[in-house]
Each structure stands twice: as structure tokens, then as C-alpha cells.
Amino acid sequence: MIDISGIDARQxxxxxxxxxxxxxxxxxxxxKQQQTIxxxxxxxxxxxxxxxxxxxxxRHEASSRAxxxxxxxxxxxxxxxxxxxxxxxxxxxxxxxxxxxxxVKFAEAARYQDIYPDGVRRADCQLVRExxxxxxxxxxxxxxxxxxxxxPGGAEPRILxxxxxxxxxxxxxxxxxxxxxxxGISLDKACAVLGFFCQLPLAKSQADxxxxxxxxxxxxxxxxxxxxxxxxxxxxxxxxxWKIGTQSCxxxxxxxxxxxxxxFGCHMDDDTLDEMLPPxxxxxxxxxxxxxIFRGRFTRTQKCWAHLLRKAIRLALLYPRKxxxxxxxxxxxxxxxxxxCVANDGRLGEAGRKHRIVDLEDRLCKLCQPYWQDTTPxxxxxxxxxxxxxxxxxxxxxxxxxxxxVLEPGVASTNNFSERILRSPAQDRKxxxxxxxxxxxxxxxxxxxxxxxxxxNLHDFNLTTVLEEVRRWVKEGISLFARRWQALMGTxxxxxxxxx
Numbered sequence: 001m002i003d004i005s006g007i008d009a010r011q012x013x014x015x016x017x018x019x020x021x022x023x024x025x026x027x028x029x030x031x032k033q034q035q036t037i038x039x040x041x042x043x044x045x046x047x048x049x050x051x052x053x054x055x056x057x058x059r060h061e062a063s064s065r066a067x068x069x070x071x072x073x074x075x076x077x078x079x080x081x082x083x084x085x086x087x088x089x090x091x092x093x094x095x096x097x098x099x100x101x102x103x104v105k106f107a108e109a110a111r112y113q114d115i116y117p118d119g120v121r122r123a124d125c126q127l128v129r130e131x132x133x134x135x136x137x138x139x140x141x142x143x144x145x146x147x148x149x150x151x152p153g154g155a156e157p158r159i160l161x162x163x164x165x166x167x168x169x170x171x172x173x174x175x176x177x178x179x180x181x182x183x184g185i186s187l188d189k190a191c192a193v194l195g196f197f198c199q200l201p202l203a204k205s206q207a208d209x210x211x212x213x214x215x216x217x218x219x220x221x222x223x224x225x226x227x228x229x230x231x232x233x234x235x236x237x238x239x240x241x242w243k244i245g246t247q248s249c250x251x252x253x254x255x256x257x258x259x260x261x262x263x264f265g266c267h268m269d270d271d272t273l274d275e276m277l278p279p280x281x282x283x284x285x286x287x288x289x290x291x292x293i294f295r296g297r298f299t300r301t302q303k304c305w306a307h308l309l310r311k312a313i314r315l316a317l318l319y320p321r322k323x324x325x326x327x328x329x330x331x332x333x334x335x336x337x338x339x340x341c342v343a344n345d346g347r348l349g350e351a352g353r354k355h356r357i358v359d360l361e362d363r364l365c366k367l368c369q370p371y372w373q374d375t376t377p378x379x380x381x382x383x384x385x386x387x388x389x390x391x392x393x394x395x396x397x398x399x400x401x402x403x404x405x406v407l408e409p410g411v412a413s414t415n416n417f418s419e420r421i422l423r424s425p426a427q428d429r430k431x432x433x434x435x436x437x438x439x440x441x442x443x444x445x446x447x448x449x450x451x452x453x454x455x456x457n458l459h460d461f462n463l464t465t466v467l468e469e470v471r472r473w474v475k476e477g478i479s480l481f482a483r484r485w486q487a488l489m490g491t492x493x494x495x496x497x498x499x500x
Contacts, residue, residue: 105132105167109145116149117157125149133162134200135169141200161471163217166210170474171467172200173214176207177447178463184428215443222446224481225259225453230277231488232256233284234411237294238418239268240426243434244441251429252276253422258484260421260452265441268293285404287415290392302404303396305336306414311389319382328386331367335360340413343406350407357403364402368394421452453481 012029015021021029109132116122129148134141150156161170172194179190187204194200229235235256242251242264250268254261254276266272273293277286287302288294294301312332315325342348342356371390379387396402405413425448428434435441454469455461457480473479 102130102132105143106130106145108132109143111142112145112147114147114149115157115159117151117155120151122149125151128154128156131159131162131167133159133167133169134172135161136171136175136198136200139198141172141194141198158474160475161467163213163474166213168210170470171463173210174451174466174470175463176202176210177214177451180207180211181444181448182424182451184424184431184433186433211447212443215446218446218450221479221481222449224479224485225261225449226276228481228485228488229254229256229259229261230281232259232282234287234408235277235282235284236287236412236415236418238289238415238422239291239293240422240429242425242429242441244438245436249441251422251425253418255418255421255456258453258456259481260449260456262425262445262448262452264425264445264448265435265438270297273297285408285411287412287418289415290396300404301399301401302411302413303401304413304415305402306416308389308393309333309336311385315382315386315389322382325382325386328367328371335363335367336413339403339406343409343413346409353407357406360403360406361397364393364397368397 012021016026116125126149127147128150131146131148133144133146135144136142146159148156148159158164162168163170163173166173175194176190179185179193180187185193187207191202191204191207194202233256235254237252237254239250239252242249244265249265252263252266252268252272254263261276263272263276270293277298283299285300285302286294286298287304289304289307309329309332312325312329315322316329319325339360342353342360348356368390371387372394373387374391375384375387393402405411435444451466454466458465458469469480
């Protein structure tokens with residue numbers, strides 16, 4: 001083997017011509033050179049990838065060279081030149097001006113405010129940081145320059161209403177979240193609304209980052225609400241379809257008197273229900289429709305009467321000449337109205353309500369028994385639907401899941417409430433405004449859960465009351481949900497943490 005590390009190319013050429021190098025030696029030299037070239041190419045690629053983290057244009061040049069190497073031989077036709085011009089035009093991207101320095105933002109502030117720690121003399125404090133933050137004041141966006149002073153211990157005070165490392169006040173984050181996730185408008189339109197009404201310059205990428213920050217900030221409150229819902233006395237459950245990218249999944253809504261939990265992009269299966277409503281913890285009443293996922297899962301259940309009545313109404317409307325359907329609907333409606341009257345009768349005690357339930361169950365049994373039979377293949381479609389409805393009523397009657405609301409006045413006879421809170425997300429799904437990633441689905445779950453739970457707890461749900469409550473969280477370090485959880489754990493025998 002020949003050591004070629006110090007051999008000059010001219011010397012090699014001269015030796016080869018003079019016959020001093022054999023064919024085997026020349027092939028060995030070529031092989032060594034090829035190995036060296038491959039090693040250097042790998043090293044150059046590795047260094048280029050490292051450098052691309054700090055200089056994005058390097059990555060663009062490398063990818064352009066890779067694309068050019070894969071292209072066929074150059075064509076000089078008119079069509080080829082037109083395509084090349086179009087490609088060059090697409091590559092001409094507007095360069096981002098980059099992150100604006102804090103000093104420049106601070107100099108552009110409309111007003112300035114000094115922030116000192118509580119309980120410390122101002123003479124003992126020193127300036128440690130300057131922050132420029134966009135705030136909403138009287139409906140208009142204003143950039144405020146905060147000068148933050150720290151005490152002798154070095155602890156920095158927090159700016160009221162501003163989350164850590166954020167250049168926008170919490171009021172802007174809440175307004176943006178309400179527009180996107182509650183009203184249901186796109187990020188582009190939300191930025192346009194804030195720009196038109198509040199004169200706030202906000203790009204779509206900035207809005208997306210703000211929603212991500214808000215979800216991270218509220219993630220703890222989301223987990224607390226998931227824990228609280230498992231201890232509720234009555235919960236209303238409903239679900240609808242959802243998508244993460246192109247993957248089909250579900251949206252599950254669980255609501256109680258003071259909590260609302262939304263799970264976007266989940267799977268409607270036993271594992272999800274066991275995680276949200278653990279059998280060892282939840283011993284309340286579940287109000288659901290008659291979907292398979294909810295059957296036999298809870299100790300006490302109230303099935304939705306609205307779903308049953310809609311099926312009977314549909315048959316009566318589609319087949320008006322079938323008097324049997326109309327008579328069945330009339331008697332079923334009469335029985336349901338009588339059950340509601342008993343449920344609303346405050347004079348009745350538990351014994352009286354149980355006696356009335358026996359009477360209601362007897363009436364329903366007599367109504368359904370003549371038509372109670374198995375479906376057969378030769379049945380007409382309407383006959384099969386009617387038989388299925390009768391069988392469903394009898395099955396629920398035997399399971400004692402139809403008149404729970406009569407015995408428990410605080411329980412509704414339908415889960416229409418769950419359907420109403422799912423109406424807006426269902427419209428978003430129809431418009432194609434679903435989640436692109438699992439992280440986006442979780443972000444939506446956190447923000448919608450907290451906002452809708454605030455709606456359930458505040459007497460007046462508006463920007464002023466929401467900001468008062470959220471700012472109190474920042475000031476006191478604990479939310480009303482966490483305070484309720486602490487009070488609950490003071491009387492509850494054990495707590496099972498929720499990891500959702």
C-alpha cells in the first residue's frame with residue numbers, strides 16, 4: 001500500500017508516465033482518494049446541518065443544490081424558461097426583519113411605569129429589567145414600558161396581568177382566545193378584528209404563539225377541572241366527531257353545575273371515560289343519550305328523553321296515515337309531561353316520588369307491551385324503526401334509567417345542555433376548522449375548558465369579569481378552581497390525580 005497523504009499530483013503523473021507505478025498501485029491510489037472524498041463530503045454535510053440552525057439561508061442553499069442535482073438536463077425551450085422564472089419568483093421570500101430589540105420597543109412605548117416589590121423601600125431597590133408590553137386600555141392597544149426594580153434579595157416583582165416572558169397583557173390573550181375558540185373565527189380574522197377595533201399590530205404567527213402561551217399558562221387549571229368533574233354529583237356527557245389533521249377522532253364534553261371539560265381529539269372509548277370519570281371516584285348521576293359507550297358504565301343514569309321523543313315524532317311526521325304512530329307519540333308525550341310535573345312538585349318527598357315513579361313505569365309498560373317484539377328481516381323500514389324504539393324504551397325501563405329525574409329534582413330529563421355547548425365546535429368542524437396537530441387539539445381543550453368553566457362560575461360573563469378573576473389568580477397565585485379543589489380535598493376521603 002502507498003501512503004498518498006504527502007504525494008503531489010504532478011509527481012504521481014510523472015511517475016505513472018515513467019512506469020514507476022503499477023496498475024495495482026494506481027487503483028489503490030484511486031480507491032484511497034475516493035474514501036477521502038466520501039469522508040470529507042460527510043463532514044461537510046454534518047457541518048452544514050449544524051450551521052443551518054443559526055443561518056437559515058445555508059439550509060435553503062443546501063436544499064436548492066440537492067434539488068438541482070436531481071433535475072434532468074437543462075432545457076432551453078420557452079416553456080422551460082417560463083417555469084424557471086416562476087420557480088425563482090416563488091423563492092423570493094420577503095426577509096423577516098428579525099426580532100426587534102427590547103431597547104427599541106421600550107423607546108416606542110406610549111407611557112412608562114415603575115414596578116417595585118411589595119414591602120421594600122424604593123431606595124433599597126435597583127433597576128434590573130425593562131419590558132415593553134402591549135396592553136388594552138379603554139378598548140385601544142397601548143405599548144407600556146415597565147421598569148422593573150428588585151429588592152436586596154434579588155427577587156423581581158411581577159407585572160400584574162402579564163404572564164411570564166410575554167409581551168402582551170393577559171387581556172389581549174383572553175380576547176384572542178375568545179374570538180378564535182368561542183366565537184369560532186380564524187386566526188387571520190381575529191388579528192384583523194384586533195387591528196381594526198383596537199389598533200393592535202398582530203401577525204398570525206404571533207397570535208398562534210400567544211394562544212400556545214395561554215394554554216401552557218392555564219394547563220394547571222385544566223387539570224384541576226378534570227379532577228373536579230370526577231367528584232360532581234351530576235354530569236352531562238355528549239360527544240361528536242372531530243379531526244386531527246386527516247385522522248378521525250372525537251370530541252367529548254363533560255359538564256356539571258360549575259365545571260365544563262372539553263376533550264378535543266380524544267377517543268370515545270372505555271379508557272377515556274375511566275380516565276375522566278374513574279369508577280372508584282365518580283358515584284354521581286350521569287345524564288347521557290343511549291350510545292353504546294355509555295351503556296352499563298354508571299351506577300345511576302338518566303337517559304335523554306329528547307332523543308326518544310325525536311324518534312317517535314319522526315315516525316309520526318313521516319307516516320301521517322299510520323294512526324298507531326300518532327297515538328303512540330301522543331301517549332308518550334302525555335306520560336313524559338306527567339313525569340315532569342311530578343319532578344317539579346315540591347310538595348312530594350322521597351316516598352311520594354317513588355310511588356309516582358311506579359305508576360309512571362306501569363303506564364309506560366302498558367303502552368309498549370303490545371308492540372314489544374324482535375325485529376324480523378321482512379319488516380318494512382318504518383316498522384323496524386318503531387319496533388327498535390319500543391324495545392329501547394322497554395330496555396331502559398327495566399334498567400331504571402328513564403325516571404331518575406323524577407326522584408332527583410336536580411337532574412334534567414335530557415342532555416340538551418351538552419348538545420348546546422357542543423354546537424359551536426360542531427360548526428367549526430363543518431367549516432373545516434379542526435385541529436391540525438395533537439398539540440393544537442390539547443391547546444383548544446385547555447382554553448375552551450377554562451373559558452367555559454368561567455362562564456359557569458361568573459354571574460356576568462364578559463371581558464371585565466373574566467379579567468378581574470384571571471388577574472386575581474395572578475396576584476394571589478391560586479385560581480377559584482384550585483381553591484374549590486382544596487376545599488373538596490378537606491372533606492373527601494382520597495384524591496386520585498387526573499393525568500389528562
